[in-house]
Amino acid sequence: MAITAQAAAHDATPTPSSVTSRYNVELTTGTEVVEAAQSFTLTLNIQDTTTNAPVTEFDEVHTKLLHLILISEDLGEFHHLHPDYEGDGTFTLNDVVLPLAANYIVFADFTPTGDTQQVVRNVLTVSGAEPTHAHLTASASDVTVGDLTIHLGNEGITAGTETSLSFHVTDANTGADVTNLEEYLGAAGHLVIIDPSTQVYIHTHPAGHDMDNMSGMSHTATATPEMAGMEMPMQYGPHLEFMATFPTEGLWAMWLQVQYEGEIYTFPYVVEVTGTSEAAPAAHHH
Numbered sequence: 503m504a505i506t507a508q509a510a511a512h513d514a515t516p517t518p519s520s521v522t523s524r525y526n527v528e529l530t531t532g533t534e535v536v537e538a539a540q541s542f543t544l545t546l547n548i549q550d551t552t553t554n555a556p557v558t559e560f561d562e563v564h565t566k567l568l569h570l571i572l573i574s575e576d577l578g579e580f581h582h583l584h585p586d587y588e589g590d591g592t593f594t595l596n597d598v599v600l601p602l603a604a605n606y607i608v609f610a611d612f613t614p615t616g617d618t619q620q621v622v623r624n625v626l627t628v629s630g631a632e633p634t635h636a637h638l639t640a641s642a643s644d645v646t647v648g649d650l651t652i653h654l655g656n657e658g659i660t661a662g663t664e665t666s667l668s669f670h671v672t673d674a675n676t677g678a679d680v681t682n683l684e685e686y687l688g689a690a691g692h693l694v695i696i697d698p699s700t701q702v703y704i705h706t707h708p709a710g711h712d713m714d715n716m717s718g719m720s721h722t723a724t725a726t727p728e729m730a731g732m733e734m735p736m737q738y739g740p741h742l743e744f745m746a747t748f749p750t751e752g753l754w755a756m757w758l759q760v761q762y763e764g765e766i767y768t769f770p771y772v773v774e775v776t777g778t779s780e781a782a783p784a785a786h787h788h
């Protein structure tokens with residue numbers, strides 16, 4: 503199958519950039535076929551396509567050398583994983599279990615030292631998978647997972663325009679604002695956005711998590727004596743703002759990940775993005 507590669511910026515205002523063939527990510531599994539619900543080892547070999555040499559040096563981005571996003575082709579399932587670096591351009595992930603006989607889209611998100619962030623797309627097929635398409639319907643603006651409810655406040659999102667996605671985090675049981683989200687992988691939250699064809703990948707973070715603009719963030723109120731002189735852990739909420747530009751209209755899937763009381767929570771959303779006013783058909787011609 504064809505492997506397409508796609509680069510996307512990993513800064514505060516990401517826009518999907520054009521397809522690149524600069525890097526190849528070769529996926530191999532320890533078994534001849536991957537069976538649903540059966541554990542396997544996933545190996546990734548990253549090569550420079552111009553020289554065929556392995557890429558051996560990577561920058562640490564959000565505390566990891568490689569972020570692996572696995573999404574079922576119907577966009578119903580989302581995993582964010584971190585394979586171990588073995589050296590020589592090889593990463594491995596042990597004990598991977600995929601529950602469904604489905605095609606999984608694998609986005610390898612990495613930054614070769616000296617280059618920009620790269621996102622390379624592959625497809626991993628679980629035995630018995632039938633090709634399918636995402637049949638998305640817009641989600642409710644409130645999504646509850648465990649003890650947290652997160653409200654997406656945007657009323658309308660327009661394609662081609664930088665949009666601030668505004669989330670509000672509350673306790674699902676009491677309705678009280680949650681102000682003590684923890685840092686997860688070096689950010690207040692992580693938002694991954696995918697189009698239904700899974701050709702566009704956007705990964706964005708709240709503005710200012712690198713200490714230059716502290717929106718959406720609060721310090722802990724008190725420091726214990728043990729913490730004197732140490733950097734205090736950051737806490738976040740109830741507001742989280744992410745900048746993103748959706749290149750095209752239609753339904754888009756998003757997953758917001760935050761950490762709360764030591765656990766990682768994943769909130770799935772589907773949002774409708776409308777066309778620009780220029781693109782809308784003219785109503786009347788006189």
Ligand SMILES: [Cu+2]
Nearest residue numbers: 564692693705
């Ligand atoms: Cu992230």
